[in-house]
Amino acid sequence: MIGLARHAFAAAIIALLALAAMAPGVRAGFHVCGDPTNDGIVNSLDALYVLQVDAGLVHLPPPAFSSTDVNADGAVNTLDALLILQHTAGLIATLDCA
Numbered sequence: 880m881i882g883l884a885r886h887a888f889a890a891a892i893i894a895l896l897a898l899a900a901m902a903p904g905v906r907a908g909f910h911v912c913g914d915p916t917n918d919g920i921v922n923s924l925d926a927l928y929v930l931q932v933d934a935g936l937v938h939l940p941p942p943a944f945s946s947t948d949v950n951a952d953g954a955v956n957t958l959d960a961l962l963i964l965q966h967t968a969g970l971i972a973t974l975d976c977a
Protein backbone atom coordinates (compact mmCIF):
# COMPACT_ATOMS: atom_id res chain seq x y z
CA MET A 880 0.00 0.00 0.00
CA ILE A 881 2.82 2.40 0.87
CA GLY A 882 4.57 1.55 -2.38
CA LEU A 883 1.41 2.27 -4.36
CA ALA A 884 0.97 5.61 -2.58
CA ARG A 885 4.62 6.44 -3.23
CA HIS A 886 4.24 5.77 -6.93
CA ALA A 887 1.00 7.75 -7.08
CA PHE A 888 2.76 10.65 -5.37
CA ALA A 889 5.66 10.42 -7.80
CA ALA A 890 3.28 10.30 -10.78
CA ALA A 891 1.42 13.39 -9.53
CA ILE A 892 4.65 15.36 -9.05
CA ILE A 893 5.87 14.28 -12.47
CA ALA A 894 2.66 15.47 -14.08
CA LEU A 895 2.87 18.86 -12.36
CA LEU A 896 6.52 19.43 -13.17
CA ALA A 897 6.09 18.25 -16.75
CA LEU A 898 3.63 21.07 -17.28
CA ALA A 899 6.35 23.57 -16.46
CA ALA A 900 9.23 22.19 -18.47
CA MET A 901 10.37 19.46 -20.76
CA ALA A 902 12.81 17.04 -19.16
CA PRO A 903 16.28 17.70 -20.52
CA GLY A 904 18.49 14.99 -21.84
CA VAL A 905 21.25 13.72 -19.61
CA ARG A 906 24.73 14.33 -20.89
CA ALA A 907 27.82 12.32 -20.25
CA GLY A 908 29.81 13.16 -17.15
CA PHE A 909 28.35 14.14 -13.80
CA HIS A 910 29.96 16.45 -11.33
CA VAL A 911 27.46 18.30 -9.14
CA CYS A 912 25.57 16.45 -6.42
CA GLY A 913 21.85 16.72 -7.14
CA ASP A 914 22.36 17.66 -10.79
CA PRO A 915 21.57 14.52 -12.81
CA THR A 916 20.72 16.68 -15.82
CA ASN A 917 24.32 17.92 -15.64
CA ASP A 918 23.59 21.50 -16.62
CA GLY A 919 25.54 22.87 -13.65
CA ILE A 920 22.42 24.00 -11.81
CA VAL A 921 20.49 22.06 -9.17
CA ASN A 922 16.82 22.85 -9.69
CA SER A 923 13.34 21.39 -10.10
CA LEU A 924 14.28 19.81 -13.43
CA ASP A 925 16.72 17.60 -11.54
CA ALA A 926 13.95 16.61 -9.13
CA LEU A 927 11.72 15.85 -12.13
CA TYR A 928 14.42 13.66 -13.61
CA VAL A 929 14.78 11.75 -10.34
CA LEU A 930 11.01 11.17 -10.19
CA GLN A 931 11.05 9.93 -13.77
CA VAL A 932 13.82 7.50 -12.86
CA ASP A 933 11.89 6.33 -9.79
CA ALA A 934 8.75 5.80 -11.89
CA GLY A 935 10.72 3.81 -14.45
CA LEU A 936 10.07 6.33 -17.22
CA VAL A 937 13.74 7.06 -17.93
CA HIS A 938 16.95 5.12 -17.44
CA LEU A 939 19.64 6.46 -15.15
CA PRO A 940 23.06 5.86 -16.70
CA PRO A 941 25.42 4.27 -14.13
CA PRO A 942 27.78 7.28 -14.02
CA ALA A 943 24.85 9.49 -12.97
CA PHE A 944 23.93 7.42 -9.93
CA SER A 945 26.39 9.00 -7.52
CA SER A 946 25.21 12.53 -8.35
CA THR A 947 21.57 11.52 -8.11
CA ASP A 948 21.50 9.56 -4.84
CA VAL A 949 21.57 12.75 -2.79
CA ASN A 950 20.77 11.08 0.54
CA ALA A 951 23.37 8.37 -0.10
CA ASP A 952 21.05 5.49 0.81
CA GLY A 953 21.88 3.41 -2.26
CA ALA A 954 18.62 4.16 -4.07
CA VAL A 955 17.37 6.89 -6.37
CA ASN A 956 13.80 7.69 -5.47
CA THR A 957 11.29 10.29 -4.31
CA LEU A 958 13.33 11.08 -1.19
CA ASP A 959 16.17 12.28 -3.40
CA ALA A 960 13.73 14.40 -5.42
CA LEU A 961 12.36 15.88 -2.20
CA LEU A 962 15.86 16.78 -0.98
CA ILE A 963 16.69 18.40 -4.33
CA LEU A 964 13.50 20.48 -4.15
CA GLN A 965 14.28 21.46 -0.54
CA HIS A 966 17.78 22.47 -1.63
CA THR A 967 16.34 24.47 -4.53
CA ALA A 968 13.99 26.24 -2.10
CA GLY A 969 16.91 27.11 0.17
CA LEU A 970 15.78 24.84 3.00
CA ILE A 971 18.93 22.69 2.75
CA ALA A 972 22.28 24.40 2.26
CA THR A 973 24.16 21.46 0.73
CA LEU A 974 23.50 18.00 -0.65
CA ASP A 975 25.79 15.09 0.23
CA CYS A 976 25.84 12.40 -2.42
CA ALA A 977 27.18 8.87 -2.02
Ligand SMILES: [Ca+2]
Nearest residue numbers: 948950952954
Ligand atom coordinates in the same frame (compact mmCIF):
# COMPACT_ATOMS: atom_id res chain seq x y z
CA1 LIG B 1 18.73 8.09 -2.41
